[in-house]
Structures are given as structure tokens and as C-alpha cells.
Amino acid sequence: MLAPAKMHPKTLAARHRRVVGALAQALLAIPEAEAPAESQALVAITDRFDDHLAAVSKALRAMLLVSLEWIRWLPLVLLVSWRTFDELPAGGRTALLERMERSRSPLLFLPLVAYKTLLSMMHYESGSELHALGYPGDERARWKRLA
Amino acid sequence: MEAAGLRVVRGRDQRAPLRASADVVVVGSGAGGAVAAAELARAGRSVIVLEEGDWVGPAEYSRLKPTDMMRRCWREAGLSAAFGLGDTPFISVLQGRCVGGSSVLTGGVCFRIPDEVLHEWDRELGLHSMAVDSLDRHFGAVEQTVHVETVPTAMRSRSTELFAAGAAKLGIELKSLRRNTSGCRGVGRCNFGCPHGAKLSVDVSFLPRACAHGATIVSDALAHRVDVCGGVARGVRGRLLDERGAPGVPFEVRAKVVVVACGSLHTPLLLRASGVDSPHVGRHMTLHPGFRVGAIFDEEVNGWDGAMQSVYSDAFAAEGITLISVYPPPSVLSAAFPGVGVHHRENVHKMPRLGVFGGMIHDDGGGRVHRWIGREPLVTYRLAPRDRPRLLRGIEIVARMAFAAGAREVAMPIFGVGMLTSERELDELLAHPPQMQRIECTAYHPLGTARMGATERSGVVRETGEAWKADNLFVCDGSVLPTSIGVNSQLAIMSVSHKIATGIADDWTRLARRAA
Numbered sequence: 147m148l149a150p151a152k153m154h155p156k157t158l159a160a161r162h163r164r165v166v167g168a169l170a171q172a173l174l175a176i177p178e179a180e181a182p183a184e185s186q187a188l189v190a191i192t193d194r195f196d197d198h199l200a201a202v203s204k205a206l207r208a209m210l211l212v213s214l215e216w217i218r219w220l221p222l223v224l225l226v227s228w229r230t231f232d233e234l235p236a237g238g239r240t241a242l243l244e245r246m247e248r249s250r251s252p253l254l255f256l257p258l259v260a261y262k263t264l265l266s267m268m269h270y271e272s273g274s275e276l277h278a279l280g281y282p283g284d285e286r287a288r289w290k291r292l293a
Numbered sequence: 294m295e296a297a298g299l300r301v302v303r304g305r306d307q308r309a310p311l312r313a314s315a316d317v318v319v320v321g322s323g324a325g326g327a328v329a330a331a332e333l334a335r336a337g338r339s340v341i342v343l344e345e346g347d348w349v350g351p352a353e354y355s356r357l358k359p360t361d362m363m364r365r366c367w368r369e370a371g372l373s374a375a376f377g378l379g380d381t382p383f384i385s386v387l388q389g390r391c392v393g394g395s396s397v398l399t400g401g402v403c404f405r406i407p408d409e410v411l412h413e414w415d416r417e418l419g420l421h422s423m424a425v426d427s428l429d430r431h432f433g434a435v436e437q438t439v440h441v442e443t444v445p446t447a448m449r450s451r452s453t454e455l456f457a458a459g460a461a462k463l464g465i466e467l468k469s470l471r472r473n474t475s476g477c478r479g480v481g482r483c484n485f486g487c488p489h490g491a492k493l494s495v496d497v498s499f500l501p502r503a504c505a506h507g508a509t510i511v512s513d514a515l516a517h518r519v520d521v522c523g524g525v526a527r528g529v530r531g532r533l534l535d536e537r538g539a540p541g542v543p544f545e546v547r548a549k550v551v552v553v554a555c556g557s558l559h560t561p562l563l564l565r566a567s568g569v570d571s572p573h574v575g576r577h578m579t580l581h582p583g584f585r586v587g588a589i590f591d592e593e594v595n596g597w598d599g600a601m602q603s604v605y606s607d608a609f610a611a612e613g614i615t616l617i618s619v620y621p622p623p624s625v626l627s628a629a630f631p632g633v634g635v636h637h638r639e640n641v642h643k644m645p646r647l648g649v650f651g652g653m654i655h656d657d658g659g660g661r662v663h664r665w666i667g668r669e670p671l672v673t674y675r676l677a678p679r680d681r682p683r684l685l686r687g688i689e690i691v692a693r694m695a696f697a698a699g700a701r702e703v704a705m706p707i708f709g710v711g712m713l714t715s716e717r718e719l720d721e722l723l724a725h726p727p728q729m730q731r732i733e734c735t736a737y738h739p740l741g742t743a744r745m746g747a748t749e750r751s752g753v754v755r756e757t758g759e760a761w762k763a764d765n766l767f768v769c770d771g772s773v774l775p776t777s778i779g780v781n782s783q784l785a786i787m788s789v790s791h792k793i794a795t796g797i798a799d800d801w802t803r804l805a806r807r808a809a
Contacts, residue, residue, distance in 0.1 A: 175638040198360060201370040201538070205666040210372075240634040247633060248709045252730050255708050256383060259733075262637075263628040264360075264372075270641065271358045271624035280645045281597060281623050284355065284488055288599045289478040291447040 156200040157207060158192070161232075165218045166192045168232040170265045172239035187269075194268045213257040220246075220254075298501030301348045301392060304513030304533035304544070311511070311533065311544035315339040316805075317797075318529050318548035320516045320563065323394020324786040325770030326554030327495035327503065328435065329794040333552075334506035336798035341546050342503065343514040343529060345555075346390035349397075351497055354486030359624055362485040366391035367398065368558070368669075375580060375660055375674035375736065380681065382734040384582055384674060387484075388556055392512050393496030395556065396783060399737065400483045400602040400619065401472035401492045403441045404780035405432050405788075407610070418775055419747030422756045422792075431791040435784060438502070439473035439493040448479050450599025452648035453618040455590060456691075457604060459698030460616075465690070467604040470617070473498075473783075481601040482622045495787075514544060515668070519551050519567035519766060525807060526551040526766035549808035550765045550797060554790070557739035557772040558670055561662045564743060564753070569763045573753050577744055578660025579777030580674060580736035584688050585619055585651035587629060587704035588695035589643050589712070596620040596648055613655040613680070614687040615779055620649050629733070631704060631711050640704075640712070650694060652687040653738075655779030656680045662742050672739075681729055688732070692719050706733040738782040743772035757800075758793030765808055769793050 158166065167188045170176065176187055199207055221227040221234055226242060234242065246258040269275060276283070304311075316338035319326045326342060334340045349357070349365050363371035368390040375384040389395035411428065414420040421427075435441075446469065449457070457467050477491040490497060500510060517531040528547040532540035553560050561575035597620060606616040620626075623644055630640040657677035665671035676684070688706060693716065695703045702712035705722070708731045713719050746752015749761040752775065758767040769790040771782055778785055797804065 173633050173637065175635045194360065198364055198370050201364040202372055203369060203667045203669040205669060205671075206369055206372060243633040244636075247631075250709075250728065250731070252383070255731070258633075259383075259708060260372075262633070266628040266637075266641075267624045268360055269624075270627035271360060271622075276623060279623055279642065280595070284480050286479050286598050288448060288450065292445055 156196045158196045158199065161218070162211065162214055163192050163196070164232040165214050166195050168239060169217065169261055170269070172236060172243055173262055173265055174269045191265060191268050195264065198264060210260065213260065217257055217261070298504060299392070299496065300504045300509060302509060302511045303348060304511055305536045307533050307542055310542045313341055314547040315341040316548060317550045317552060318343065318546045319552040319554060320529055321394060321554035321556065321770060322392050322495070322500060322510060323389060323554060323556060323770065324396045324495055324783050325790040326394070326552065327396070327499040328787045328790040329552045329554060329769040330508050331499040331503040331506070332791060332794035333798055334503045334508040336801070338798070338801070340503060340508035341548070342500070342508060342510045343516055343531070343546065344392050344510060344512045345515045345534070346392065346512065348392040348512040349486070351486065351490045355488030357486070359482070359485045359622055366486065373558070373669065373672070375672040377730060378673050378675040380729045381674060381676040382582065382729050382732040384580060384734040384736050386558070386580065386672060386736045386739055388558060388739070392510060393494050393500065395737070396494035397486055397496060398484045399494070399781070399783050401474050402602050402617070402781040403436070403471045403473055403784040406778050406785045407780060410776065410778050414775060418751070420745055420756055420775065423745070428788060428792060431788040431795070432784065435787045435791050439498045439787070440475045441471050441473050441784070442475070443469050443471050444600050444603040448477065448600040449603045450479070450481070450596045450620055451594045452596030452620050453599065453603050453650070455594065455648045455698045456618065456650040456694050459694035459696070460606065462697040463694060465606055465608050465694065467606050470603055470605050472602070477600060479599045481597045481599065481620050483601045484621065511544070515540065516563055517566060519553065519563065519569070521567055521569065521763045521766065525764045527808070549805050550767065552767045552769050554768070554770040556770050557742045558662055558672060560768055560770055560772040561742045562664055562670055564760070565664065569760050569766060571753050571762060573744055573746070575662040575742050577658035577741045578662060578672070578674070579656050579658045579740050580660055581653040581738040581777055581779070582656060582676070582680070582684060582734045582736055583651060583653035584684065584706045584732065584734060585629070585649055586688060586691040586695060586706060587626070588648045588698070588700035589646050589702040590648060590698070590700055592646065594646050594648050597623065609687070609690065610779065612686060613683045613779065614652055614690070615655070616650065616652040616687070616691060619651045629704065629706070648695065648698070648700070650691050652691055654680055654683040654687060656777050658741050658776065660739070676729060684729070684732060685723070685726055689719070689723055707731050708733060738771065740771040740774045740777060740782060743768050744775040745773045746775070757796050765804055767793055767797060
């Protein structure tokens with residue numbers, strides 16, 4: 147289980163942190179060996195997500211938390227499993243997210259889009275991920291042609 | 294605090310109620326408010342600018358990651374949206390909430406309002422002072438101040454060059470954009486604050502000019518209402534926000550003239566809270582719904598090297614479509630790749646070979662701003678029937694440009710649609726158009742929620758920008774533009790504000806007498 151971080155007692159309850167961690171792991175394919183409980187990357191991304199949520203209005207925060215609860219209970223709602231989302235094995239979570247992405251129902255694809263957008267941005271702005279993509283930071287060559 | 298020619302009183306540091314008086318109080322420090330403040334201060338008026346957001350100095354931009362900037366400078370930390378009604382996409386609506394407002398978050402693209410739009414305002418809406426000739430000097434003055442220049446061809450990214458090649462094969466003419474830049478190094482993160490200070494957003498252009506003429510800027514100042522007594526605006530009151538954004542001590546600014554420049558989402562809320570209502574307040578909102586298409590090529594593209602935005606095409610203006618190049622930072626692009634898990638990661642790792650191009654539509658005013666829970670509005674938007682095929686047509690054109698340029702795979706801005714590998718797949722997709730709700734849309738240009746009208750029955754403000762229902766209360770932001778303009782709105786907002794501010798300065802004696 148993803149423990150609540152002491153330094154970030156902001157918006158997410160412990161169950162929300164578990165769902166965010168499980169979502170991030172499945173969405174971003176963080177390696178299986180790094181279970182949510184141990185993964186520093188997942189703790190960090192959950193903390194950043196918590197910070198982000200603290201910066202939005204109460205109404206929007208409530209909507210995002212409701213959609214997080216919705217994702218949490220979705221395996222039961224869709225009769226996929228008797229377990230909540232964060233209790234599903236990694237493969238089960240990925241399969242559920244793929245189903246949400248393909249769905250024609252906004253109730254399924256919109257929550258995925260909202261969380262995928264934020265979590266993906268947070269993950270791929272880390273120095274190591276950008277480096278792996280070949281991104282050179284603020285160093286550029288093209289403008290020098292003008293000199 | 295003082296830096297880069299700005300004098301900012303940070304509301305979060307104030308412990309005692311703030312009371313002040315000035316000739317003019319401007320609510321909002323974005324493209325509209327900053328220009329009004331600078332012009333009125335230059336004309337000798339004492340000016341106080343109230344900004345709800347924080348002040349993030351340009352020196353900090355390079356230290357902040359995109360999501361940090363979203364938290365600090367974007368309204369709703371970048372998560373505000375318009376809820377689609379009927380067969381309409383859910384649209385991200387991105388707005389600034391910081392000293393400098395949305396001008397800090399733009400790609401710097403500057404367009405004059407197209408002549409045909411101004412002709413429509415003049416001839417069909419009766420807004421004769423908004424004719425092409427009348428606005429020309431205001432466009433010129435603003436362009437000079439923010440250094441509008443054409444993006445050199447050498448600054449086009451490889452991503453843009455590839456799409457340009459595809460466009461050429463299809464006979465689509467692309468033109469170089471103009472932007473408010475000086476010394477751009479093509480880092481491609483304009484909309485998260487230029488790390489080199491090369492984008493002349495209003496926090497490094499008009500606001501320092503206003504301060505040089507004695508204006509004071511107060512950040513973290515949330516205006517609750519404009520005081521209107523006897524039909525005349527007298528000042529503004531509200532609360533200063535602490536570092537967590539919670540309301541702290543009150544403030545009150547008395548002024549002879551009040552300029553409201555909170556942007557199209559918040560100006561209508563402030564007007565309504567001040568009793569300045571009209572059937573048009575909060576209605577007719579246009580968004581320029583925008584889209585972008587990604588394409589994977591065989592070669593290394595490294596599209597981040599070059600200007601974030603450098604070319605556009607008005608070849609489809611008659612169809613209500615403007616095409617425009619764009620290449621946001623990699624973390625932003627990562628979210629747009631299809632797939633989840635390993636599949637998503639594999640797609641993201643194709644980014645060095647990714648090209649991106651986008652567009653927007655010249656839409657009808659189907660949006661509304663409603664007061665809701667808390668201080669942020671509920672925004673709804675209904676895409677007009679004529680705009681639905683426009684959106685799909687724009688996406689189709691850009692996808693065909695990608696294939697013409699030799700793309701191996703094309704990522705469509707349609708949720709649940711994987712990478713397309715041929716035009717045949719594109720044809721099949723378009724033969725059975727997806728629900729509009731599945732289209733991924735973003736809007737940077739909400740306009741029209743306090744529109745200008747030739748009569749009280751047709752608008753919220755007069756051609757002078759003054760509210761029909763309250764004297765000495767002016768609106769100076771995108772909310773006064775009566776229709777969408779089909780192109781990026783930053784320069785349009787600045788120039789219309791310049792016109793309104795010049796009018797206030799010229800008419801000062803009468804306005805001051807009325808306020809006495």
C-alpha cells in the first residue's frame with residue numbers, strides 16, 4: 147500500500163493516494179518490480195499530484211476526487227473483478243484502462259483523459275525521463291543559424 | 294518587490310487592510326489590463342492595477358517545470374475546461390492567473406483582426422469605430438511596444454519544415470507567423486514562460502511601462518465587486534489572498550474610473566456581482582476550439598529545436614479554419630500519445646521522430662459562463678452545427694499534410710483512436726465520423742462574454758468600452774470582442790484595449806467631472 151506522505155497532508159486521503167499510485171503505475175508502465183509501496187517514483191508523482199490538486203478550486207477538486215473514486219470502484223461497476231482498482235494486479239489495471247480509452251462513453255474515457263494528462267506530464271518532465279527521450283534541456287542549435 | 298522594471302505590492306505579504314485611491318483602478322494585469330494601465334499612466338493618471346494571481350518574476354521561469362508553472366500561473370492549475378453540451382467536445386480552456394495574465398502563457402503569436410471580421414463588426418453590428426482604418430494606429434502602437442516581428446525561416450523547427458513540405462505537396466500555402474519576441478532562442482516552451490525573457494509578454498513590456506509612469510501593481514488581490522453608486526463606478530473592493538490562495542485582509546480602492554480586465558471567464562462574474570447585468574453578460578462565448586495532430590517520421594525530427602510556433606495557413610479561412618504550427622514541451626506532448634502502459638511508453642519514446650501541427654476553427658458563440666460553487670465559473674459550450682464539420686475537416690487537412698510529408702504513423706486528436714498508418718485508414722475513420730465528444734480540443738482564446746454592442750439591447754459595453762449600465766466602468770479584455778476572430782487573439786485584445794484606454798484618456802475631463 148502506498149503510505150500517505152507526511153510532508154503532503156493536503157488533499158488526498160490514503161485511499162486516494164493508493165488509487166493515484168496504482169493509476170500512475172499502470173498508465174506509465176512503471177516496471178512491475180517496483181511495487182507501489184516501494185516505488186519512490188510513484189510516491190513522488192503522487193505527492194506532485196497532491197500538490198497540484200491543492201492548487202485548484204474546491205469545486206474542481208471535488209470533481210476530480212469523485213472521478214478518482216469512480217475509477218476505484220470501476221472494476222466492480224463493470225463486473226470485471228470483485229476488487230477495487232488499486233487492488234487489481236498490474237495487468238488487470240492496464241486492461242481496464244485500455245477499455246476506458248476505447249470506450250464511447252464519456253463517463254469512462256473522460257476520467258482517464260484527465261488523469262493521463264496530468265500524470266503523464268508529471269512523469270515525463272523529470273530529468274531522467276527527458277534524458278531518455280533525448281531531450282537536450284534548454285540547449286538548442288537552430289537559433290545559432292541566425293548569428 | 295521590484296524587478297525588471299516592475300513594482301509589485303504582494304498582497305500575500307500584507308497584514309493590514311489596504312485602502313487606497315487613484316484616478317483609475319484596473320482589475321486584471323493581462324493583455325487587456327496591462328495595456329490600459331500603461332496608456333492611462335502615460336497620460337498622467339494615477340493607476341492601481343489589481344491582479345488576483347501571484348507574481349512570478351521572469352527569472353523564475355527557467356527554474357520551474359511545466360506543471361510548476363501551471364500551479365503558479367495558470368487558472369485552476371491548468372485544469373479549467375468548458376463542458377460540452379450535446380455533441381460537443383470537452384474543451385480545455387487555458388487562462389493565466391498571474392501578473393501578466395495569459396500573455397505569459399501564449400506562444401507569442403500576433404495577428405491583427407482580419408479585415409473581413411472588422412467589416413462584419415462595422416457593417417452588420419454597427420460598430421463603426423471598429424473599422425479597419427480606426428484600429429490601424431492602435432495595432433501599430435502595440436506592435437511597436439511588444440516588438441512584433443516575423444519568425445525567421447531559420448527558426449522553423451524540423452517538425453514545421455516537414456509539415457511545410459507536406460503542405461507544399463498538397464498545394465497549401467504556409468506563411469511565416471509574427472510574434473512579440475526579441476532574441477528568441479527557439480527553446481519551444483513559450484507557454485510556460487520564456488526562460489530567456491525573449492517573449493515580450495505584458496509583464497516585461499506594458500506593465501514596466503505603466504510602473505515607469507507611476508502605476509502600482511498589487512498581486513494576490515481578488516476583486517469581489519465594483520462599487521457602483523448612482524449609476525457611476527466608484528471603486529473596487531475585495532480581499533487579498535494569502536500564499537495558499539485563501540482570502541485574507543480586505544482591500545478597497547476608490548477611483549474615478551474602473552477598468553475591468555479579468556478575461557472572458559471572470560469579467561462577467563465581476564460585472565454580475567456588481568449589479569451590472571444584462572442578458573448578454575456571460576453569453577456568446579467563442580473559444581477557437583483548437584486541435585493538433587502528431588506524426589511519426591523515419592528521420593530524427595527533434596521538433597523541440599526551433600520556435601514553438603512559426604508558420605500558419607489561411608488557405609482555409611473561407612471554411613473557418615486556420616492552420617498553425619505548434620510544438621509544446623515533451624512532457625505536454627507525452628500526454629497526447631495514444632495507449633496506456635507499455636504501449637503508451639513505446640509511443641512516447643518515438644518523440645524524437647515526432648512532428649506536430651495544429652489548427653483552430655473560427656467558431657460561433659456557443660459558450661456561457663455561469664456563477665457556480667466558489668470563485669471559479671462553470672463554463673459550458675455548445676458547438677454550433679456548422680462548426681462540427683469544420684473541426685473534423687481541419688483535423689483531416691493536417692493529417693493529410695502529415696502523410697504527404699512522409700509520416701509513417703499519425704496520431705489523431707481523437708480519444709481511443711490508435712496511430713493511423715495510411716490515408717486509407719484515415720478515409721475509413723472519416724467515413725464514420727467519431728462522436729465530437731471524443732475529439733481532443735484545447736482553447737486559449739475565450740472571447741465575447743461582455744460583448745460590445747451598438748445599442749444597449751445588443752451588448753454589454755459601448756464602442757468606447759464603457760458599460761451601458763454603469764458610467765465610468767470600462768471593460769478592456771477579450772470579453773468585449775463581439776465575435777470570434779479566427780486567429781490568435783493576444784494582439785487583438787491589446788489593440789482594442791489600447792483604443793479604449795486612449796478614449797478614456799481623451800475624455801478624462803468629462804469622466805472626472807461625472808465622478809466628482
